[in-house]
Amino acid sequence: MEQQQPLLSGNDSRGESWRSYEYLGRSTSLHVPTGEELVSGEEVRLASNFSDSDRFSCYPPSIHGALVSSPDPPPLFPNPPSHGGYGYQGGYNDYQSGYPPRPIGSGALDEVEIRQLLISHVGHRCCWGSGPARRWKITSVEDCNVYVGTLETFFEERDTVIEKKPYLGGKIDGADKGQQVGIWDLDLRAYFPELFIPDKEVRINIPHSEAVHKCPDCKSRGETACASCNGKEKQMIQCPACYGRGLIAHRDGSDTICKNCSGNGNLPCTICNSKGTVKCKTCEGHGSLLTSSIAVVKWKTLSTKKVSATSGAASVPDEVFHQARGVQLCNMQAYQCTPAFFADSYHLNNFSSQVIASRAPVPSSARVITERHIISVLPVTRVTMVHRKRSFSFYIVGYSREIFIRDYPSRFCWGLCCCFEWLGM
Incomplete structure (x- = not known):
């Protein structure tokens, strides 16, 4: 049997592949790299250390390439050679989802199976009647293919x-300990997540970036003027109970000594006790601040999704197809993915180009690590049922055979419950 050829051929030489795997600590005598294999996040974390001459190479070149070779950000999407990014036309027999493969475009479902799927779906809706699902006549069964394309940019x-906190004394990791490294020179392999994780953030102290400075708010005194008494020492305030008299008047004309101020008529400042100063909140009374540079590192995945559906399935929301299970016709990973090539399908070639052209913009301060491009085909069956002059249609989507229906005729909730939603998808 003739072996399948990759849809896209990488430009990496065999020697470059060997070097990438040697970097990851793989033994060339025991492991032969192939175009189908992709570098995982675990391999990045376990990669061996480099020498000082390779200090910019924080990640394996097979996934990061030229991105970490220079402290300056590269162009957003240059045209480097693909690092092991291949796509394969796997065919329907390669689908390993646990569901029996169904020939695309053929009537594999008979009327009994279709009706049973609908009855099961209706049975999970508390206010849907099963009469139409059991008794209405199936008049048409239309099979159609829906293509789903995704492009993930990791x-x-x-x-x-800059982080500031009170300096409590002791040794610091300052410039006298060594030169402060640039933010893109930090080796973060120990924190590297799984590829295409939705979001992850870490905060790391940059070595040799600590310094001690005088507190700007208290001028290194550790105290600031009291805002209540305007910083005046021994400033007293009028007693609110006796209004400064020192005595409390009673209705019978007698006076008693005010217990609130002990007859003095005045009280010390409640904030500073009439000292005129309070402890500096910035340095907490220590007079100095310890500043350090903190690297905030974020890994994110941006996704672009597109659906190409025939007119028979055009009324189904795209989100339904994105969540359904199908057959992968193309799955490639590279630094920058390019459109897939199918020798016998202009439609798929054009669809892949549209997905790539819709690539989500990456922030200017970020650097692309890798991309993944997937094209899948979903089997979709449109079924129409009729009773007298009434009719409705529903869809059987994907290999998990989920039901999508909007206009089921026997409903008793009048829109007051959540059963209109397509649960389970």
Whole structure:
């Protein structure tokens, strides 16, 4: 049997593949890299250390390439060679979802199976009647294919923030300990997440970035002027109970000593006790601040999704197809994915180009690590049922055979419950 050829051929030489795997600690005598294999996040974290001459290479070149070779961000989407990014036309027999494969475009479902799927779906809706599902006549069964294309861009974003906290004394990791490294020179392999994780953030102290400075709010005194008494020492305030008299007047004309101020008529400032100063909140009374540079590193995945459906399935929301199970016709990973090539399908070639052209913009401060492009085909069956002059249609979507229906005729909730939603998808 003739072996399947990749849809896209990578430009990497065999020697480059060997070097990438040697970097990851794989033994070339035991493991032969192939175009189908992709670098995982675990391999990044377990990669061996480089020498000082390779200090910019924080990640394996097979996934990060030229991105970490320079502290300056590269162009957003240059045209480097693909690092092991291949796509394969797997065919329907390669589908390993656990569901029996169904020939695309053929009437594999008979009337008994279709009716049973609908009855089961209706049975999970508390206010739907099963009469139409059991007794209405099936007049048409239309099979159609729906293509789902996705492009995921996995990138890393780094930023620096200055953190200030009171200096309590002791040794610091300052410039005398060594030169402060640039934010893109930090080796973060120990924190590297799984590829295409939706979102992850870590905060790391940049080595040799600590410094001690005088507190700007208290001028290194540790105290600031009291806002209540305007910083005046021994400033007293009028007693609110006796209004400064020191005595409390009674209805019978007698006076008693005010217990609130002990007859003095005045009270010390409740904030500073009439000292005129309070402890500086910025340095907490220590007079100095310890500043350090913190690297805020974020890994994110941006996704672009498109659906190409025939007119028979045009009324189904795209989100239904995105969540359904189908057959992968193309699955490629590269630094920058390019459109897939199908030798016998202009439609798929054009659809893949549209997905790639809709690539989500990456922040200017970020660097792309890798991309993944997938094209899947979903079997969709449109069924029409009729009773007298009434009719309705529903759809059987994907290999999990989920039901999508909007206009089921026997409903008793009048829109007051959630049963209109397509539960289970």
